[in-house]
Amino acid sequence: MLVQSSLSEVLKARSELFSRTNWTDPTSQLQNRVKGEDLSKYFVLTESEEIGIRETIRLHVSTTPYYLSLSDPIDPNCPIRRMIVPRSEEAVFSSEESPDPLDEERLSPVRGLTHMYPNRVLLFSNHSCSVYCRHCMRGRKVSSSDERMEKSDLENAFAYIRTHEEIEDVVISGGDPLNLSDSRLEWILSELHSIPHVKICRLGTRNPVTLPFRITEALCKIIETYNDDKLSIFCNTQFNHPKECTKESKEAILRLLKVGVSVGNQSVLLKGINDEEEVMLTLHKKLLEMRVRAYYLYDPELIPGSRGFRTPLARGIEIVEYMRGKIGGMGIPQFVNDLPGGGGKITIAPNWYLGYYPKTRQHAFRSAVTKKIHLSFEPVGSNKESYYPTISDSEWEKFGL
Template sequence: MSVTLKSRTARDAAALIEAGAAPEARRAEIEAVAERYAVAVTPAMLDLIDADDPEDPIARQFVPSLAELDARPEELADPIGDEARSPVKGIVHRYPDRVLLKPMHVCPVYCRFCFRREKVGPGGEALGEAELDAAIAYVAERPEIWEVILTGGDPLMLSPRRLKHIFSRLDAIPHLGVVRLHSRVPVVDPARIDTALLDVLSGAEKTVWLAVHANHERELTEEARAALKTLHGAGVSLVGQTVLLRGVNDDAATLEALFRAMVRARIKPYYLHQGDLAPGTSQFRTGIEEGQALMRRLRGRLSGLAQPTYVLDIPGGHGKVPIGPAWLEGSDAEGWVVEDVNGVKRRYRPA
């Protein structure tokens, strides 16, 4: 495959087929899905797709499948209740001390399991200046808000000029302590982590944290690791977000490799998300019991540095809660019963 074919983001069936990311036989199904949901696969991800492997975990995340048009009754257009917790356009206020700020709805890639798949895409609604003013004012008027989380869409798709403008507005709010960004960019389009962007992030007065989304070890390429190293060197603290996905990472060995790769790349694994009830995503969702069993297997195999918290974002906007396995079974007159990492029940008798 020539380099030219993979020098641009594939946004339709023809481009995916030309780049070798999908066979000609899938043209009609990809076109059908693309009429409903946005499609984009960056050159960095196209290079990772093994066209000869029908179960390729990278292709599964980004190349449309007809299963996406199979919406189930339990699935929701707004699965985590953003709209119900949006007092001002661009703001989601779910917890007392932090808010989401969504300046745009464009992403470098469109994940086939995305919980905001009804909102994101080319031409996705972006905040105008007056709308941004109202969103910033909402934060400034509420001293209980300590953290602003830039999301969307992907905030690192903003131009450095626009991002600097937003940071300057947030830096002027005295009670804010942290600005966090959620992004796929360092992994799926690492060339965007350039000097202009690093200058914005390193120049911020607030502490900057970046939650990096990756679901498989192969996504952390040499180029991605180099981009993450420069971000870390610019003073940006890195945490990792992963979605538990059937056919991508729903086994202990794959998760172990991913979380180790994250730690090597200076990312602290932060959350392992149970799949949300977004339309057409049942093909990806595991049962919670499966996720708990995986987390149980990882305990003892991975150090605490590499252990994320397994969480469920409760539908309706009620927030994230830990749903990992329980190790403490209860207490009686003889003390507590606790299970060790090998599955053996032990007694703990406090004084």
């Protein structure tokens, strides 16, 4: 039973929580995580939020004091709050939704490993995160003790990778792999480092956003040890809103960069959080200031209880179109859809290319900067003309060229 708190009580509880947390100690942050039954102490909840906390069909609720401190205790539309506190939409399982929309379990040859693409695999290293984001697409696994990866499970995964020499790239995900102890993470990296055909390792972590203090000098030293001419280690994280781009996060990113780990960002397009053009543009400008390159902007997955976050497909296309010309290319993410049923990722882009006009051997393009039609010639003797969508005479005349 949730007990609603007044604003003064909420502010007092927040102050006490922050005071008893050793702020820059990641262990203290995790020990003082706020769970679902305690959210009413730290937010003046709406009726929808009360229903969401009580009846969510998604993963558990939990947030670090640090990430909680970025949220608004009063405003239910605060973007950070939206990613922490469930709403009533989370209690609805729509017919089009699935716990495993990408068919990752079907594509799992051994426990904790997904082999969707020929030359790369996804390794689920653990089931825990610092913050259980409400839009998480792996709610079936994250926060569930049944999904705990024992050392024997990981050993089986490594054995599979060793016997499949086509595997060159291993993505370590979870949960959040950086929630593992230093010793467990070092063991995982050492195992991958010892497999001759594994050349690339990608760490998928949201801790630079939700628990930046976890990116310690000791952790970075471990990563640096295995980030060499045999194995290239990358990090992909997930900043979704400018409010997440803090001084602490930037310091964490810089520590990773100093040991040779480039950091990319994979945002999720979320209704009411970052589905406005200027919000997404501001986010990626801040990320470039933090030396984080844009990678993906994900169309939300069809996961249970996600109707409150999903946007029309056109929103992502419109946002990427808006960003082009207003920020350098390394700050513009690829808008992607991870196809249901295990089809893999595809990129979806604005329609800059309008087609080919055979009579003049010209391609027509729409400029993101001038908004005008610009032309370019196909080489003489090209045998690729049938490849292009053809512009009709009537369409060509409409260009007014």
